[in-house]
Amino acid sequence: MEEQKHYIHREPAMRWEDGIPLGNGFLGAMVYGHTSKEKIQLNEDSLWYGKGQDRINPKAAEHLKEIQQLVLQQKFAEAEDLMFSYMVSAPFNMRNYSTMGELDLAMNQKNPFAMGWFPESDGENYISDLDMENGILNISHTDQGISYKREMFVSYPDNVICIRLKSSEPKAMRLDIALNRYPFTDRKVPDDRRPGKFVSAGVWGSTRYDRLTIEEDKRILLEAHEAETTFAMGAEVYTDGKLENAGSRLIALDAQEVVIYLTGVTDNRVENCPETVREILKKAVLQGYDAIRERHRNDFSAYMKRCGLSLEEDPEASRYFTYGRYLIVSAGREHSSPMNLQGIWNYQFEPSWDSKYTININEQMNYWPVEVCNLSELHEPVFEQLKKMQKTGEEAARKMYGCRGMMAHHNTDYYGDCGTQDMYSAATFWQCGGAWLGLHIWEHYRYTLDKKFLKEYYPILDDLALFFVDFLIEDPEGYLVTCPSVSPENRFITEEGYDTPICAGPTMDNQIIRALMRAVLEGAEILQEKNPHEAEYRKILKSLRPNGIDSQGRIMEWAKEEKELTPDMGHVSHLWAAFPGDEINWKDTPEYLAAARKSVEVRRASGCNTIGWPGAWQISLFARFLDGKMAGEVIHHMLYEGLGKSWLNVDPVFQIDGNLGLLSGMAECLLQSHLGIHFLPALPPEWKNGTVRGLKARGGAEISETWKDGKLKQAIVKPMHDGVQKFIGKAPLKAETEEKEVFWEVLEDGYEIRMEKGKVYQLIF
Structure with a gap:
């Protein structure tokens, strides 16, 4: 019974989603793994289209009271009309994450990058071995009696992608090396000229960079921009053969070994992008490949060695546990951006949902496993993100709602934008995204008991709580409610037959606000500080509507029992207090825990998604229900039926939340600590030993x-x-x-x- 630390592939990827992800939090590489013509797609975490924007609708605050009264009077159509007129941001979209480009390699090929070329492989005995403990990918094959090996990793200490190619015979390699940037596609058609081979069926040409130069006959430098964001990436090549400057690319000839160093930066971090690229590459060359490799291995493995799972009956689940932690260490490191919808890997100029930060479930799920899986330091990008959001969040609170404090809606971007996003009412008009994200500060403290950390970030928690002092209003029953709001991303049907998401005081809001107020009050006690708003926070705690149970025995999602428009909804927003919160638990509120379980059962019976992030959320909920059997069923379904060939969550496009939510659910089955340390609280029965x-x-x-x-x-x-x-x-x-x-x-x-x-x-x- 051993921990599974290697992930083996016997064939290269034919789709980007099936590639092997490498990264250091700043640089990402998606590797197809082909032997003849290879495409390695590249990312830099701060490469976003354009700069930060002031998008807040200046008319929102003056129409807020009118909207609130319409909602309380249940005149939802009239309220929505005003909300779409005055609460939508201008422009209504935030900035989007973009791709940096690609590194193209061709082994012993003539005219390899002709128009429409597609990754392909020759030879035999192919094996791709991802060493997850050390963050190193090795690819090997043989061709005409010669063995070829390629090693690749992305170093955090040196911020450089390193590739070394070797052959078993001298002068056996011609390697063409190119940097490029154009629309990326996996669509292909058979090549009539070469049976069994393919050409691209997508856009040909249309390069998207400003300048490409070969410097000192050894370095390729590509400079480009995404609107106002400028960036550069470079690749420096060393070989024991000859290196030829072909003008548009470098060609290593008569080589037995070729080493490539690659990096990229944007003006979101540095002033002179080309010069910074040159400096990073120069330092890498001076260090040498072996020294960088050893420093990388020590750095990466220090995180990976902390934690591991061995399962006698299910070694693939054990391997996936390692893979999930590998993704975290690769996608988000200290001082990098937080992991976005796709972690750090994105091949599109305009990706799905902009590959940004959706904070009504997705970013939070990305970080559910970091504490329990012993990667606490890698929570830091979220806390730095919250600092960035504080100013913009205060502006959103003041300009949109006339409130003190800070807030965020259901999305943010690299620049910390806190305005409304999109014109999708079931998500757009929600004010608790910042509060939920801010509670990660409290969770980090609960795991570490780090008072210095709590003191540094307590003002953000307090700022988030202060917003609700001003924003909450009293409903006809005397409860304090958020208004207008939504229960992400569900809708209900009124007695008149109108379907709407707009409401006052949805259950999720009450649960999050209760948790926030308790965290702020307890945090003040721990820090031995007097909070000037303590009385107001305690009043809110007493005045929020308690959780309710409907006629079917479910947790009520809204203030009163409503007919759902989408009973198969993947979001289970009203179960937040069962997980990731802990207000609803087996010890203190068993009747509400039973109602939460009933809610999940009805959703599943109605056909809700059981893979991707909805399935991952269900695993953790079943674990909190202490039901290892059902948790194990969803784990097995996701692991063996819900992931792509390289175990990325592709439902229907790649989103890393499902991957990391699955990891979180596995850990929740093995250990819980919200009520005390609970060993094996929901062990799946198939994990016998x-x-x-x-x-x-x-x-x-x-x-x-x-x-x-x-x-x-x-x-x-x-x-x-x-x-x-x-x-x-x-x-x-x-x-x-x-x-x-x-x-x-x-x-x-x-x-x-x-x-x-x-x-x-x-x-x-």
Whole structure:
């Protein structure tokens, strides 16, 4: 029973979505893996079309009270008409993430990049081996008795993509190397001139760059722009053969080894993009390939080695657990942008949903696994993003709603735009996106107990809470409600037959606001600071509508029982308090947990999606229901039926949220800590024998577990702080450190042990 650390492919990809993703948070590469003509698509995380915009509709605030009154009077059509007139931003779209371009390679080919060329392979004995622990891809094949090997990785310490190609015989390689940037397509048709080969069926030509030069006969430099955003990327080549400057590309001749260093930057980070590219490449060359490789391996593996899963009966699930963590380490690092809808990988100039940050589920799901899977530092890009959003969020609160504090709607972009996005009422007019994202600050604190961190980011939590002091209004029943709002992204049908998403005080809003107020109040106590708005926050907590249960036994999604327009809706927004929140739980609110389960069952029976991010959310919910059987069924369905050839979530296009939500759900089955440390709370029955190491629990502890025949046998606890740790469930037979046996105090629902930082506690069951 071993952890699965390698991901093997026996054939190259024919579609971008089936490629192998590499990255360091700043640079991304999607590798097809072909041997004759290869296309490696490239990204830089700060390459967004254009610059930040002030899009807020200046008429919103003056029409807000009229809209609110119409909503409270249930005159939804009239309210929507005003909202579409005065609350839509101008322009109504934020900026979009874009592609940097591509690196094209051709091995022993004549005229390889003729119009319409398509990636292709020759030879035999092909194998592609992604070493996920070290973040290194190796591709090998043989052709006419000669073996060829290609190694590739993306270094975070040196911010460079490195590729080394070798042949078993001297002078066996001619390698054409080109940088390009034009519309990218996987559509292909058979090449009548070459049986079994293909040519592109997409747009030919139409390059999108400003300048391409060959410098010093060894470096390709491409300069381009996306509206006002300018950038550059460069590739420097070294070989033991001859290097020819072909004007538009470099050609290595009579080579046994070729090394390529590649990087890219934008003016969102540096002033002189071409010069910065030259400097990065110069440093890489001075360091040398082997030194960069070793530094990269040490850096990448330091994250990957912390945590791992071994499953005797399902090694592919174990491999996927490694792959999910690999995606996080590759897509989002310290000081990079947060992972967007596609992580960091995007081949389009105008990608689906702009490949930006959708914050009514998607970005949050990307970061659900980072704490429990022992990658806490990689949560940092979200916190830096919130700092960037604070000014724009305060402007949105003031200009649109006449409120203090900060807020965001259901999307944001690289520049922290907090205005409304699109003209899709079921999503556009929602004010809790910033609050939900901000609660990641609180979750990070709960896992780390880092008071210095909490003190730094507490003002953002407070700013988010302050918005609701001014924004909430009283409804006819005396409850404080968000108005106008929506329950993302659902609609209901009124008694008059009108379908609308517009409402006051949807359940999700109440749940998020309650969690936010509690976090701000508890945070002030921890920091021993007096919050000047404490009384107002406590009033809000008392005045929000409590969760309700409808006539079918489900959690009510709106203030009163409504007929859903889409009962198969993938969003389960009204179950936020069951997961990722914890207000609804098996201990304190069992009747509401049962109602949450009923809600999921009705959605599934109505045909809701059980793959992608909706399926991933269901896994974590079933785990919170302590139902390992159902959680395991959804995991199996997603893993074996819901992912692409390279395990990317392609439902119907690539979105990384499904990948990382699946990882989160797997971890939630193995460990929960919202009510105390709960070992194997929802173990899927097909995972009979296994070991997981290095998970993290709230309260600051690292956890490892071993089980046999579905029963916990041993748990290892490494506390990061002195104090009492509470555990859920049956007490162990024995507990000890290296020095001595330790004892516990039995509680009604578990037991607790006083633990010391730095010691290792072994619990035998």
